Amino acid sequence: MVKKDSLIKGTIILAAAALVARFLGIFQRIPLDNLMSTQSGVYFNDANNIYLMLLIIATGGIPSAISKMISQRYALGRPEEAQRIYRAALWFGSVTGVIVSVLLFVFAPFIATNISIEPGLDASIRAIAPALLLFPIIAMMRGYFQGRQMMMAGGLSQIVEQILRVITAVGLVMLVVSWDMGDRKVAAVATFGSVLGSIGAFGVMLYYARKLKRQDRQEQAALSGQVSSMQTGESELVVEASSQVKSSYRSIYKELFAISIPIVIAAMTVQFVYNFDTMLFNRLTGSFYETKEAAKQFHNWLAFRAQGIAGIPPILAIALSTSIIPVLSSAFSVRNMKEVERQTSLVMRIVVFTGVPAALTLTVAAVSVTGFLFGDANAGGSGIVAALTAGTIFQITMMTSNSILFGLGQTNVPMRHTLIGLVVKVIASLALAPLLGVYGLIIASTLCFVTIASLNLRVIKKEVNLSVLGARWLGYGVTIVISAGAGWMTDxxxxxxxxxxxxxxxxxxxxxxxxxxxxxxxxxxxxxLKVVTAEDVRQFPGPLRKLLSPLIRLTMRSKSDSR
Incomplete structure (x- = not known):
């Protein structure tokens, strides 16, 4: 049986799946970093970033929109309409997948030669293009399962996707390197791993879809049996209540795009920033580095090492942000502002308490983390890893505040703020990259995240009485400085x-x-320092409560003993 998941359980499933997938992605980079040359690494990273950007554009906010629409229809007792929305979404995913995949394959030489200025990149782009045939459909199916509050299907499909992707990419690269077929083909077979990963993920989603379909049929049959046992008058009332006017695909798509377009634009921020840095790296930093080889080395460190490690801290924030949208939407729709304020403050508090230490730890230990993961005795690129990872603190705040605004019905506000932030990113990159090289690009990215997060929080505070830490920010700042300094010295x-x-x-x-x-x-x-109180701990998810409760009890016991 496919079971519904609670908010916290759903968040934990999504976070765990994303964490496993992220670590598999990072550990894939270890053998690839050793097997591939700097040039083939450039091809591999650029092709992946182009693919991820197109995937976000093709599917970005639509799974979230589907989730919201499906859950709403089921809550209103309109399952047939929900199924029609699902079918419309699958058609959209199928058509979009074919169009984007074909366009990417056809225009690969133009992108490689005229945009990235890497003529050999075309083979890698064409190798990864077929993955776009299936991933839009997979995204629609994940959105449907999220709307039914069943997170396990999407989580397991992510893990299977990454396992097949890693095995295929590393195995094929080892073969091609042993045959000495050149950088172009080495990078192409590495990117082809995403195609096999998409097939595996699609297989998992099909399995769960068929299982859920059988379950729905059984429940419908049971319901029909109950209806048939009713009296005639009651039966007529049930039939009349259950009769539904079919929504046209046109109206479904209109609603879908109205919800999803702002989410797409907000969701593509991080990938746009990463893609901007890797694709335009040579153009923006060409005057800073003395040789083309040096520029490629720094490009490789940014794309291959830093961007992979910097993706770890936001994992919980992404899962929490996905789960909180329907919760806030439900409370806000009935104007239960007390619950809205409680949930909003709680979400921000959890993000502050969990996302910041993850970024902090990876930042202060960047040299050791980079050296261990990539087997580099000099830990090359560790400074870039530290700088980019530190900026994820603001990225986490940006992503969470975006979701809070979506839940509050302010769908266009994050979109406007995102566009402002991206303008800041472009202007700052043009100004700083020629002066500071890769670090100029990272500073520009951080300024982008800070701008969006600040604008979001200002709007949220106008809507709700946001109480994250209140007067405890000073103690939190002291905690950050001391723990970061101690970790850095220990390293x-x-x-x-x-x-x-x-x-x-x-x-x-x-x-x-x-x-x-x-x-x-x-x-x-x-x-x-009383930054976290016993009241805070009681509101946290189970794993955090188990971690912090003993410390709270120990502190309270020490106070009572001292009296």
Missing amino acids: ILVRGWLEGLTPRVGFLISALAAGMVSFGLYLALLIL
């Missing part, structure tokens, strides 16, 4: 003590030590 000291060890082993130990010190101090100071 430096442990790396110095273990200098004689194999680099990868030494980096692993120092990364773990820095993470334990930084995160341990962070938790302890949150309690000792």
Whole structure:
């Protein structure tokens, strides 16, 4: 049986699946980094970023819109209309997939030569293009299952997709490298892994779709049996109540796009920023680096290492943001502002308490994390990793505040703020990249996230009485500074003590030590400085409650003993 998931359970499933998928994606980069040359790495990363950008444009906000529309219809007792919306979405996904895939395949040489200025990139773009045939359909199916509050299907499909993608990409690259077929073909077979991943994900979604269809038929048969046992008059009333006017596909698409377009524009922010940096890297930083080879090295570190690691901290925020939209929409639609304020403040509090330490730990231990993951004794690109990961704190705030505004019915506001932020990104990149190289691009990205998040929070505060930490921000700031400094010093000291060890082993130990010190101090100071109270802990999800409750009890016991 396919079961419904609660808000917290659904969030945990999505977060766990995204975390597994992210780590599989990162660990794929380890063998690929060792097997592929700098040039083939450039081809691989550029093709992936182009593909991800087109995937967001083709499907971006539509799964969220489908989720909202499906859940609303089922809540109103209109399952037939929900199924019609689902069929309309599948048709849209099918047609979009064919069009985008064909266009990408045809225009691959133009993109490679005239936009990225990497003529050999065309083979990688064409190798990944077929993945766009299935992923729009998969996205529609995931949106439908989210609307039915069944997150396991989408979560498992993500994991299967990544497993097949990693196995295929690494296996094919090993073969092609051994045959010495050149950078162009090495990168092409690496990107082809996404095609096999899409087939695996589609298979999982089909399995769950058929299982849910059988379950719905059984429930409908049971319901029909109950209806037939009623008295004639009552039966007529039930039939009359259940009769539904079919919505036309035109009206469905009109509603779908009205909800999804603003979400698409807001959702594409991060991928646009990453794509902008990788595709225009040579044009923007050409005057800063002395040689073309140096520019390629920094490009590779940004795209291959930093962007992969920087995707870890926002994982919980993405899952939480996906789950909170229907909760806030429901409360806001009945003008239950007290519940809206409680849920909004709680979401922001959880994001602050979880997303920030994740970014913090990866930032202070960037040298060890980079050296361990990529087996580089010099931990090349660790400064870029640290800078980009630090900026994810603002990225997390931006993403969460976007979802809060969507839940409050302010769908066009995040879209406007996103466009403003992207203008800031472009202008700042043009100004800073020629002066600071890759770091200029990263600073510009951070300014983009800060701009959007600030504008979002200003609107949210006008709508609801947002209370995240209140007077406790000072204590939180002290907690961040002390735990970050301690983690950074630990990383430096442990790396110095273990200098004689194999680099990868030494980096692993120092990364773990820095993470334990930084995160341990962070938790302890949150309690000792009263940044987190017993009331806060009671509202947190189960795993966080189990982690923080013993510390709360220990602090309260110490206070009572001192009296």
